Amino acid sequence: MQQGFTLWFTGLPDSGKTTLARLLARILTEKGFDVEVLDGNELREGLSPKLGFSREEREDHNRRVGYLARMLNRHGVVSIVAVIAPYANVRQEIREKNKDYMEVYLECPQEVLVSRDTKGLYKKALAGQIKNLTGVDDPYEIPENPELVLRTDHKSEQECLTEVIWLLERRGYVSPSSGYTPEEEAKVRKHLENLSYI
Amino acid sequence: MIPRPKVAIIGLDCAPPELVFDRLADRMPFVSRLRGQGLWGRLASTDPPITVPAWTSMTCGLDPGQLGLYGFRNRTRYDYTSLAVANAVSVKAPRLWDMLGQAGMRSIVLGVPQTYPPRPLNGLMVAGFLTPDEESEFTYPPELKGRLPELCGGPYQIDVRDFREKEPEQVKEEVWNMTRRRFSLARRLLSEQEWDFFMLVEMGPDRLQHGFWGWFDPGHRLYKPGNPHENVIPAYYACLDQEIASLVGLLPEGTLILIVSDHGAQAMQGGLAINEWLIKKGYLRLKQPRPEQGPLRPEMVDWPRTLAWGEGGYYSRLFFNLAGREPQGALESAQAEEFSRRLAAELEAMAGPEGKPLGNRVLKPARIYRELNGLPPDLILYPGNLAWRSLAGLNQGRIFAQENDRGLDHANHAPFGILVAAVKGRVQAGSGLGQEDFAIYDLAPTVLRWYGLPVPSRMIGRALDMGEPRVPAG
Numbered sequence: 001m002q003q004g005f006t007l008w009f010t011g012l013p014d015s016g017k018t019t020l021a022r023l024l025a026r027i028l029t030e031k032g033f034d035v036e037v038l039d040g041n042e043l044r045e046g047l048s049p050k051l052g053f054s055r056e057e058r059e060d061h062n063r064r065v066g067y068l069a070r071m072l073n074r075h076g077v078v079s080i081v082a083v084i085a086p087y088a089n090v091r092q093e094i095r096e097k098n099k100d101y102m103e104v105y106l107e108c109p110q111e112v113l114v115s116r117d118t119k120g121l122y123k124k125a126l127a128g129q130i131k132n133l134t135g136v137d138d139p140y141e142i143p144e145n146p147e148l149v150l151r152t153d154h155k156s157e158q159e160c161l162t163e164v165i166w167l168l169e170r171r172g173y174v175s176p177s178s179g180y181t182p183e184e185e186a187k188v189r190k191h192l193e194n195l196s197y198i
Numbered sequence: 199m200i201p202r203p204k205v206a207i208i209g210l211d212c213a214p215p216e217l218v219f220d221r222l223a224d225r226m227p228f229v230s231r232l233r234g235q236g237l238w239g240r241l242a243s244t245d246p247p248i249t250v251p252a253w254t255s256m257t258c259g260l261d262p263g264q265l266g267l268y269g270f271r272n273r274t275r276y277d278y279t280s281l282a283v284a285n286a287v288s289v290k291a292p293r294l295w296d297m298l299g300q301a302g303m304r305s306i307v308l309g310v311p312q313t314y315p316p317r318p319l320n321g322l323m324v325a326g327f328l329t330p331d332e333e334s335e336f337t338y339p340p341e342l343k344g345r346l347p348e349l350c351g352g353p354y355q356i357d358v359r360d361f362r363e364k365e366p367e368q369v370k371e372e373v374w375n376m377t378r379r380r381f382s383l384a385r386r387l388l389s390e391q392e393w394d395f396f397m398l399v400e401m402g403p404d405r406l407q408h409g410f411w412g413w414f415d416p417g418h419r420l421y422k423p424g425n426p427h428e429n430v431i432p433a434y435y436a437c438l439d440q441e442i443a444s445l446v447g448l449l450p451e452g453t454l455i456l457i458v459s460d461h462g463a464q465a466m467q468g469g470l471a472i473n474e475w476l477i478k479k480g481y482l483r484l485k486q487p488r489p490e491q492g493p494l495r496p497e498m499v500d501w502p503r504t505l506a507w508g509e510g511g512y513y514s515r516l517f518f519n520l521a522g523r524e525p526q527g528a529l530e531s532a533q534a535e536e537f538s539r540r541l542a543a544e545l546e547a548m549a550g551p552e553g554k555p556l557g558n559r560v561l562k563p564a565r566i567y568r569e570l571n572g573l574p575p576d577l578i579l580y581p582g583n584l585a586w587r588s589l590a591g592l593n594q595g596r597i598f599a600q601e602n603d604r605g606l607d608h609a610n611h612a613p614f615g616i617l618v619a620a621v622k623g624r625v626q627a628g629s630g631l632g633q634e635d636f637a638i639y640d641l642a643p644t645v646l647r648w649y650g651l652p653v654p655s656r657m658i659g660r661a662l663d664m665g666e667p668r669v670p671a672g
Binding site for chain 1: 271282330511
């Protein structure tokens with residue numbers, strides 16, 4: 001059975017969590033992994049329909065997501081989580097309970113997030129029409145030691161995904177490429193022989 | 199961009215302290231002045247003192263055993279053929295630019311060996327030595343490659359190709375052009391790009407020294423006073439000093455400048471045909487009739503009667519043909535330790551061609567490394583303490599050779615490189631006075647400390663005290 005792991009994309013709304021989660025899922029599926037995307041946009045309805053957006057309720061919901069991710073990992077399924085997870089204490093709890101857990105913080109300046117505003121939430125929040133939007137009138141505690149930080153205003157989706165894959169290779173979850181093609185290795189060997197290094 | 203401390207590492211592959219600090223110091227007035235402002239001294243390299251793993255050890259702060267990298271080629275399986283050439287994918291630990299990138303710092307990394315294929319980073323990278331050739335995708339981001347000719351004023355050259363097939367004048371010209379263009383590239387990127395960390399490695403010193411040392415060093419057996427190539431190495435170091443001065447001129451005040459080399463250089467006296475010696479000792483047996491000369495191939499070896507074999511290069515690795523480990527292992531595990539001790543003693547007692555002790559040094563990986571990752575060699579041999587190189591090929595039964603099995607080579611490596619550490623615009627208290635030895639593992643902790651970042655406990659060096667960083671104004 002393949003080893004499951006949890007990769008949690010955390011960050012403010014519109015920082016790119018869902019986009020990267022879905023693209024990563026496609027890549028890992030092509031590599032032969034069983035993958036489940038746990039997307040914050042969909043999870044509340046199924047997992048926590050009666051929870052609101054107070055601190056305690058958000059913490060509770062995130063703990064449930066962490067638990068679900070862990071259960072999937074036990075059965076060899078990769079959990080790619082795209083959930084804001086604004087509180088450091090809960091992220092730490094999940095990290096301690098989920099053995100194969102990695103956190104990827106998607107960093108993006110607020111002005112860029114507001115310009116993206118794919119669901120119109122920032123506009124409404126800034127106009128006072130909705131409350132409790134993380135990053136506007138609810139806090140987001142920036143991760144201090146994530147496994148990876150991606151500036152999604154600076155990097156393309158492809159660059160971000162390359163870094164995530166490389167993280168998974170370094171951690172041994174994904175087999176790395178050998179680095180050289182056979183032709184490249186032959187060229188380098190010849191060069192080393194020519195230099196008398198071998 | 200948020201003002202942050204800056205570090206610039208200028209790497210000179212194989213630059214020896216005997217030249218930079220002593221014999222050619224007057225040809226390097228800028229570097230000599232920098233020595234007077236900060237710390238300087240010999241930089242103890244890795245064991246072995248070879249480009250791979252030395253630069254990777256420097257930038258990871260880990261020893262070769264922790265990295266699982268013992269040379270340019272590393273065993274991938276316990277058989278007689280599987281030696282894979284090291285590349286960036288072989289590096290499983292984060293390097294300085296990875297760690298700094300995690301902390302939001304932006305890096306420019308040029309020409310560092312073992313960075314091909316280039317991995318994503320926060321910044322720019324031009325991969326260095328061990329890149330197949332200039333047709334490869336050797337930059338990050340990929341589109342940087344197309345800009346290189348414009349940025350460096352001509353075709354960018356990763357390394358000198360077909361080294362042994364060229365005339366000395368041609369090699370010299372190529373090295374000069376390669377160096378000038380790499381530094382031009384560095385200056386353009388430093389001027390154009392936002393950066394917090396900069397690192398460049400120039401391979402020129404190593405290439406010139408391997409090719410020209412015998413014409414430069416009066417202690418070399420080939421040296422003749424007044425020969426036409428005598429001034430090539432001194433003139434090159436003078437050129438390097440100017441390039442370094444020009445580059446440092448662009449750095450903001452307060453930048454921590456580290457001028458380093460991965461190892462030193464010394465005259466090469468000749469070659470030790472290690473497998474011929476093992477044959478003579480009865481530890482390696484060939485099928486009959488034995489070939490007289492040429493590469494030693496696994497199919498030539500009588501493996502069931504062979505206890506050990508060696509690989510060549512600027513040092514030697516010895517591998518035991520261990521029963522239960524190698525496919526036709528002949529050395530019983532219970533006897534391996536005793537055999538290892540006996541072999542080491544015999545190697546160290548080896549006499550040279552004139553009957554005097556050759557001065558071999560033998561190292562046991564389990565004793566010198568904190569961990570043993572990957573597939574380490576069973577013994578490491580420095581023939582003549584690196585005054586001799588190791589020849590893996592067959593040599594008509596002769597153990598010593600005055601030419602290597604691939605043609606003349608003038609210089610081998612030496613265990614100490616250089617470190618000059620200074621903060622631009624500052625004179626460090628107690629600076630320039632005397633010198634001490636530093637370790638190649640000290641660089642990574644020093645850089646992390648400069649940025650106020652924690653030093654991972656796995657790193658084995660110490661952070662040098664360069665005072666409090668001053669954030670540059672620009």
